[in-house]
Amino acid sequence: MTLPPPPFLTRPERDLRGWMARFDPDALPVLAETAVMLETWRANEDAVDAHLMTQTIVRDPLMTLKLFAQVARTTRRRSWDDARGDAETVTAALVMLGIGPFFRHFGPQAVAESWLCTTPGALDGFMAVLERSRRAAAFALAFAVHRLDHDAAVLHEAALLHDFAELLLWLQAPTLAQAVAHRLRTEPGLRSLQAQQELLNIALPDLQHALMEAWRLPSLLVRATDDRHLEDPQVRNVTLAIRVARHSAHGWDDAALPDDVRDIADFLHLSEEPTRRLLHEIDTADVD
Known part of the structure; x- marks a missing residue:
């Protein structure tokens, strides 16, 4: 429509x-x-x-x-x-x-897609976040299945929704979303939360958590998207999926990926080489 x-x-x-x-x-x-x-x-x-x-x-x-x-x-x-x-x-x-x-x-x-097609660059920014979210969801599901977690479907959805506030920003304020993206791209070392606070007057995770509470989303879903609870294996499952999806968004040579592989290997009780193979298999299987 x-x-x-x-x-x-x-x-x-x-x-x-x-x-x-x-x-x-x-x-x-x-x-x-x-x-x-x-x-x-x-x-x-x-x-x-x-x-x-x-x-x-x-x-x-x-x-x-x-x-x-x-x-x-x-x-x-x-x-x-x-x-x-x-x-x-x-x-x-x-x-x-x-x-x-x-x-x-x-x-x-x-x-x-129709909302954003008249704003140059906005649809590309939105789709990049969407693709990252979909890849993170695939990683989260595979990690949960490997761990025999009965809430695997919830963790898949938690990873998919982990960055939904960023999607909403592109839909409601594409020029502000572009400004945040530009700051992060041109100022190496700048933390995303700092850029958001300076340009939006809020941090997107705070907005996201508040919306999830206001819209009464399922409590397990809310918790699984909250990075403040990394002691919880389900939260760590989602967080690691988000990390590897973000760092591999433009290929598998990002400098942060070795740390991701090490942490995922530890989480899944695998050695690093099987973990690398697993990640590539998940990513390949998720391609439409």
Whole structure:
């Protein structure tokens, strides 16, 4: 569905509260491929189920956010005791919501790619974050499966959503997102949190955590994306996946990768050479 984006923000909000007010999960666009599949399914609703729909939704962090937020609102209206622990995966959320109610709530969706196509460089920046998130999700899932973690699907989704605030920044304020990216590219050693604080008046992880709490995303998902809890093996699973996805985004010769390989090998109880092979196998398997 082609809808114009809201007016882009060109000056940063003053504080976290101002930034939070900019985002409504219902107003978020989705990826073009997701929008097309939703309309295909809508035309033949009786032939689709939660497992089929999950295959597309788990590749789209925006649609994943919208789904979890809607399930939280629905369960809260039903006055269930604890909505946050009931649907920790996309499949569970779809089952809880129901296929019919899903399509009644989610009509034709705006498309993220269309929002950004008129701002030079914005779509490239957005897609780079999306690709990194998808690769991180693949790494996180593989690490969790290797560790026999029963929450592997949740950790896959946690890695996919780990940087969703950066995606939202590109969608709402592409020129500010470009400014942050430019600072980081041209000032080696500058920490991303410092650049964000100076240019946006907030740190994106703080915005992300606040939105996840406000939208009542599943508590395990919220915790697994919180890098402050590295003593938790599930958080470390996600963090290591994010690290290797970020450092290998432009190839496997980044100077930080040897440290990543060593830490992942220790985490998975492997030696370093099998770990390198595993990482390459995961990355190759994730290529469409």
